[in-house]
Amino acid sequence: MKKYLILAALAAAPLNPALASDYTIDPTHTYVSFAINHLGFSTMRGKFDRQSGSMQFDPDAKKASVTIEIDAASIDTGHEKRDAHLSSPDFLNAVEYPTISFKSTGVTWNGAKLATVSGDLTMLGVSKPVTLQVTSMNCAEHPFNKKWTCGFDATGSIKRTDFGVNYGVPAIGEVLDLQIEVEAARN
Amino acid sequence: MDNLLDRPEVQSALLPFVIALVLALGLRKLTATAWLWAMFAAFTLSALLINGLTLTPLTGTRKIILLIGGALFVAALLPGVLARLRLQRPFTDLFCLLALGWVFSAVVARMQTLQIAMIAAGAVAFAFTLQLSFERVIVNPARLHGAGLGLLLGVGLAATAAASALLGQLGLALAAACGGAYLAWVITGASGNAKQLVVTLPYVLAPLLLGVASVLFARLPWYALIPLAFIPLAASLVPLKFESRFARALVASLPGLVIALATAFWVWKSSGSASGY
Numbered sequence: 001m002k003k004y005l006i007l008a009a010l011a012a013a014p015l016n017p018a019l020a021s022d023y024t025i026d027p028t029h030t031y032v033s034f035a036i037n038h039l040g041f042s043t044m045r046g047k048f049d050r051q052s053g054s055m056q057f058d059p060d061a062k063k064a065s066v067t068i069e070i071d072a073a074s075i076d077t078g079h080e081k082r083d084a085h086l087s088s089p090d091f092l093n094a095v096e097y098p099t100i101s102f103k104s105t106g107v108t109w110n111g112a113k114l115a116t117v118s119g120d121l122t123m124l125g126v127s128k129p130v131t132l133q134v135t136s137m138n139c140a141e142h143p144f145n146k147k148w149t150c151g152f153d154a155t156g157s158i159k160r161t162d163f164g165v166n167y168g169v170p171a172i173g174e175v176l177d178l179q180i181e182v183e184a185a186r187n
Numbered sequence: 188m189d190n191l192l193d194r195p196e197v198q199s200a201l202l203p204f205v206i207a208l209v210l211a212l213g214l215r216k217l218t219a220t221a222w223l224w225a226m227f228a229a230f231t232l233s234a235l236l237i238n239g240l241t242l243t244p245l246t247g248t249r250k251i252i253l254l255i256g257g258a259l260f261v262a263a264l265l266p267g268v269l270a271r272l273r274l275q276r277p278f279t280d281l282f283c284l285l286a287l288g289w290v291f292s293a294v295v296a297r298m299q300t301l302q303i304a305m306i307a308a309g310a311v312a313f314a315f316t317l318q319l320s321f322e323r324v325i326v327n328p329a330r331l332h333g334a335g336l337g338l339l340l341g342v343g344l345a346a347t348a349a350a351s352a353l354l355g356q357l358g359l360a361l362a363a364a365c366g367g368a369y370l371a372w373v374i375t376g377a378s379g380n381a382k383q384l385v386v387t388l389p390y391v392l393a394p395l396l397l398g399v400a401s402v403l404f405a406r407l408p409w410y411a412l413i414p415l416a417f418i419p420l421a422a423s424l425v426p427l428k429f430e431s432r433f434a435r436a437l438v439a440s441l442p443g444l445v446i447a448l449a450t451a452f453w454v455w456k457s458s459g460s461a462s463g464y
Contacts, residue, residue, distance in 0.1 A: 081350075081459040088351040088405040089248045095294055095404045096247050125244040164244055167353060 023055040023150060023184035025068065031181045032070055037173030046077035046086070048100075055184045057150055059139075064107045066117055066182070070100040090167040097124045105129070113137045114152055123163045132156040132180060142185065151183040195352070198236040199343075199359040203229035207367025215377045222332075222368035223263035223386060229367060231256055233360035237353065247290045247404060248353055251396045254286045255361070258389045266383035275384040283314050283392055290396060294403060306399070309409060313416050314395050320419030321387040327427070329435040332369035334422035335390045337443015339365055341415045342394045342401070344451030349458055351405035358397045361389075369440070373432045390419075407454065414450050418443040 033047035053068035072094035075086050087094040104119035114134040121130040132154035139150040156178045161169060191197055210225035218224065234252045242249050261282070266275075287310055295303050317338070324330035343358025371377075394415065401407035421442035427435045 084350040084406050084458070085352075088353070089246060089400070090351050090353045093246055093248075093404065097244075098297075124246070164241065164246075166239060 021057045021148075022187045023057055024187055025051070025053040025055065025182055025184045026149075027052055029151070029181075029183035030068075031179075032068070033179045035177040035179070036175075039171050044077065046075060048072075048074045049076050050074035053182075053184075055150065055182070057139075057184075059109075059112045062109050064104070064114060064117070066102070066104045066119070068102045068180075068182070070102075072098055072100050072123075091165055093124055102130070117154060121158060121163075124165065126163045128158070128162050130156055130158055130178075132178070145185070148186040149183060150186075151181070154180045154182075156180075192236055195356055198233055199356040200363045202236070202363075203233045203360045204363040204367040206232060207364040208370050209367075211368045211371030212375065215371065215375060218263075220263040220266060220386065221377075222371065223259055223389070225368050225371070226361070226364040226389070227256065227259035227263055229364035230259060230361055233364070234357065237356050237360065247294070247400055248357075250290045251354075251400060252357065254290070254396060255357070255389065255393045258282065258286075258392045262386050262388045266385050279318065279385060279388050279391065282388060283395060286392060286396060287314075287399070291399060291403065306403070309412075310395065310399050313398065313412055314391060316416040317391045317394060317419060318387070320417070320423065321390055322384065323423040324419055325384065325387060327439075328372050329427060329432070329439040330422045330425075331387075331390075332365060332372060333436060333439030333441075334419035334443055335365045336362055336369055336440050337422065337447045338390065338394050338415060338418045340444065341418060341447030341450050342397045344447060345407055345411050345415070345454045346397060346401040346405060348451050348455035349401055349405045349407035349411075351401060354397055354401050354405055358393070361393050369436060373436045376432055406458070408457065411450055411454050414446050418446050421446060 027050065030051055030053075031047055032051055033045065035043045035045050038044040048070045050071035051068055051074075053066065055067075056063070056065045058064065072092045073087050075083055075092060075094070077083055077086065086092055089096070092100075099122075101122045102119050103122075104117050106118045108115045114137050116131055116133055118129065118131045120127045133156065135153045135155060137150070137152040139148070141147070142149040158176050158178065159174055160166075160176050161174055192202075207222075207225040207229040210228055211222045214221035214224055234256065238249060238252055242253075265278075291306075295306060298306070321331070321334065324334055339358055339362035343355050343360075343362055345355075346358055347355030398407070398412045398415065402409045402412070422439050425438055425442055427438055429435050429438065
């Protein structure tokens, strides 16, 4: 009887979210940044200072999913007045729409590593599909806290007008290049 | 032409001013509320250029555009009907209350009870101050339009100086439309004023919604609305002992313009006064 119980537990293991590698994103090592053309002169860069989320990651089963929630009001371009403007209804409308979220809907693999992460980006209440190219990825035991940790860097781009952010187009670029670095520890 | 219509100064100043002026002059013999129809047309076109045709997502700003357009339309259409029914004051109050609820309830619901109470009390006090002040000037076109011009200019400039060019542009477009209608009165002398309380609805509602939105969405200090609230009262107090309509218009609008510019400058300075970022 004991043997059957062990076999049953082993069979159920891949379906158990905890064993199928649930991860919690480390907000102190996760960065969501962007770059946008400024008046045709240069590229302006900024980031968000507060984000949270989770990952499910199972390279053996070639399954993965990512959910990230970003505090829209935490936008930081290194200029307080500009950040206030970017948070206003002209751009992110952060008071009415405080959260920007990305929820993956599918991934592709390159061997044991993620190649792309596709998902829905929701901003100002509008959801649009986005595909992120994963440029690097690694999983290993964290040298300090000894937790199994995975991280990846990804890039992508969106058209802000798709989300109703029309202000200043075309003087301020319509296409926003995204750069996302995520580090997450297994639960 | 497209590039010209993309320019904020055309969208929010030149175009609404010219359209309101031409329509107020053209329609004055057809209806007593020609100036309101003129402002409605001017604001609608400006809002289309500023916001585009899209209404999704239905943000607070887009709700404000719909409500201001609706208030101008109603104010132009209904004075006779509502006067007979003695419903003008309750109608104006109810319109403002429902508008505040529709635009801000979702945002305010996420706040603490004390914050909600303070915002509600401030908004109601602002609305009643404006309503009572406009009642004092409704019989005098010079004072009515002078107060409206200064108030809308002040709200538009203050919103722009705080953080939102979008809210600012809407206020400035209304101010320009008001200026066009005002000039039509200066040129013709046709009072065009139905002398009904409901015609002040857009002058109360637009600063109320744009002002509260600027405070909640664009970091406008709430106390910047206090001097703006007294613009209609200031316009009612200046002596207008001139024969010339131009002189009366100039003097009636002067206190509002001074208060509006001073408030906007103060907001601009206190919010960092950085430009060109």
